[in-house]
Amino acid sequence: MAGTLGNLGLSQYESRAYLALVALGSSTANFVAEAAQIPRTSAYKVMESLEKKGFARKLPGRPVSFAPVDPDALSKRLVGEVEESFSKISAVRDLLSQRGVPQLVYTIMGKERVLDKISEMIDKAEHTFVMSSPSISGIRSRLGKKFAAADSRGVRLTVITSPFVKAPRGATVIRRKGLIATDVISDGKTALLAAPDLSACGYTDNEALSRHLEDFLRIMGESRE
Incomplete structure (x- = not known):
């Protein structure tokens, strides 16, 4: 199950922490660390990262505690985002097919090769250079x-990324929660x-x-949470 969460962009520690938080219902970072068997020194940072990615929410009061975003609600949100993305891509595919435009999409495997292409x-x-990640x-x-x-x-650099994450200097930064994949568009001519x-x-x-x-990224950046 942790591997499946990894496919959604969670690290190993984040995956284990989310599963532990679901089991606990709500808890402090230290208790989550104990249940998830992750280092206590990393616990709070992991929980904050889960909050930024839309998998957990911070509860008011002291000591600071967290609650998991309901798995059913999370599933609906993620599935909805994926379906919307593929719906857009399918619409473009159909449009290009009608126009007789060849569909040139190349698969690149391996994180180093993906970073080299970016x-x-x-x-x-x-x-222009637009990146959502x-x-x-x-x-x-x-x-x-x-x-x-x-x-x-x-x-003109535009970066769409999670709240509180440091972005490259000189870029216009748009903050969005729940980002999953990395999308890159250069000059409106090439896309990744x-x-x-980043394994493929x-x-x-x-x-x-x-x-x-x-x-599509521009509309996403302009829309409200």
Whole structure:
């Protein structure tokens, strides 16, 4: 079960902490750490991360305690988001098929290769670069200089990420809860959709599809929680 939660973007500690929190109902970070068998020194940070990702909520009062987001409500939310995303993609596929436009989507396997492709997209960006990701901290630490270089040459950077997560300098930052996958669009010409752990991605240089995904991210960024 922890592995399934990992596919939704949770770390091993976060997966175990969420399962423990569901079993406990509500609890402090220390009790969750004991039940989930994770280091106490990491417990509060893990619980805050679960809150940012929309899997837990902080309760008022002292000591600070947390409650799990109801699994049924969480399931409906995640399934709804995934269905909406694939519905958009299917609509684009049908539109492109009607126009006789070839669908060029390439699969890239391996986290290093996925990060290399994101790096390449930043390097090639001339006007706009849009990224939506709950994993922006790891991407920023790896590709921070690439973002800085793009900003210095006038590329308009937009980052959609979780609340309180540090984003690359120079980027317009939009905060959203419950992000799952990593989506990247460069100049509205190329797009990349990656798994939560960046272990694989789909990449396309089809401009029509890329622009549609860029519009979808823009709408998501403009919509309210």
